Amino acid sequence: MIMVARRYMSSSDIYRRGNKLKLVWKATNLLFRHALFLLEVLLEKAMARLGKGRDGKVYICITVDGDAHGIPNALEKGMPLLFKIFDRNGLSGKVTWFINERYDWTGTYPHLLQQILYRGDRLEVHCHIESLIARDDFVQIYDEIARDRQKIESFSRRYLPNYRISCFRSGSGDRSVKMMQALEELGFSYDSSITPGESFDVYGKMISDKDVPRSRNCYFLRPEEYKVPSNKPTQIVELPVYNALYGTPRLREKEKESDYPIVITNLIHPYNLVKKNGEINKPVKLAYEWVVALLRMIPNSEFVTLLQAGEAWRKSHS
Ligand SMILES: [Zn+2]
Numbered sequence: 576m577i578m579v580a581r582r583y584m585s586s587s588d589i590y591r592r593g594n595k596l597k598l599v600w601k602a603t604n605l606l607f608r609h610a611l612f613l614l615e616v617l618l619e620k621a622m623a624r625l626g627k628g629r630d631g632k633v634y635i636c637i638t639v640d641g642d643a644h645g646i647p648n649a650l651e652k653g654m655p656l657l658f659k660i661f662d663r664n665g666l667s668g669k670v671t672w673f674i675n676e677r678y679d680w681t682g683t684y685p686h687l688l689q690q691i692l693y694r695g696d697r698l699e700v701h702c703h704i705e706s707l708i709a710r711d712d713f714v715q716i717y718d719e720i721a722r723d724r725q726k727i728e729s730f731s732r733r734y735l736p737n738y739r740i741s742c743f744r745s746g747s748g749d750r751s752v753k754m755m756q757a758l759e760e761l762g763f764s765y766d767s768s769i770t771p772g773e774s775f776d777v778y779g780k781m782i783s784d785k786d787v788p789r790s791r792n793c794y795f796l797r798p799e800e801y802k803v804p805s806n807k808p809t810q811i812v813e814l815p816v817y818n819a820l821y822g823t824p825r826l827r828e829k830e831k832e833s834d835y836p837i838v839i840t841n842l843i844h845p846y847n848l849v850k851k852n853g854e855i856n857k858p859v860k861l862a863y864e865w866v867v868a869l870l871r872m873i874p875n876s877e878f879v880t881l882l883q884a885g886e887a888w889r890k891s892h893s
Contacts, residue, residue, distance in 0.1 A: 653845025
């Protein structure tokens, strides 16, 4: 499920396995988490009303990872649905789309990319390094990211001449020091790949972010030891990604850190909204609409692109 489970454990995956019990469990888990979250938001609202709310701003970044993962109509049906949900919530110009060019967006779906730019949203880069034959080879990693950035950037420049891609998100399948070093060499400013406190078992390989505390907000990322938060300014700022609501209930914990802005990074994929038979997944659609509605209730918050949130955070730290 988008909000609750690992990025690779979507509800579509569960449907695929035909495991109804698991789906029921996930749904219950999701409802429970949302109920807790709602309670938290209401409490926060009450606190804010009493004048005891936080001073620092909360930036909410809606991010979409542009993958299809074998789901038919994932992009054809999932994308318009996302546009609709964002429109209904006044989010035009505030959404960050991480494009995985392995799906040939610039060749096959240029109209969707055009629409994203027309809305004033941001196009950024998303790569799955595990799809490389030699995924430990620095040159291959570097080339993969550089090529995708170049494709998306030159597409965008047809409409916005000075367009520059600054943000990156990796798939959870593979991440390494080499990947982070490639990002630094390529001059990326923001990374949003790390999922604090979680680990992923993908194709038998463990990717663990367990050593990054969940309460951690953004930090300067030191590529040579990329999971270790660094207080020393470096080029790349890490804006951790939370699987939708994961980070949100820990707002108060984050608050203790400082008066700096807090960034909540929410994630969805177009394929989450489409079932394996190519039809819209209505329960997931409803759940996601609920997520967006809940995020809108957070006091003292503003929806911005990841780039804007990163810039605001960097500014507060310089
Ligand atoms: Zn992905």
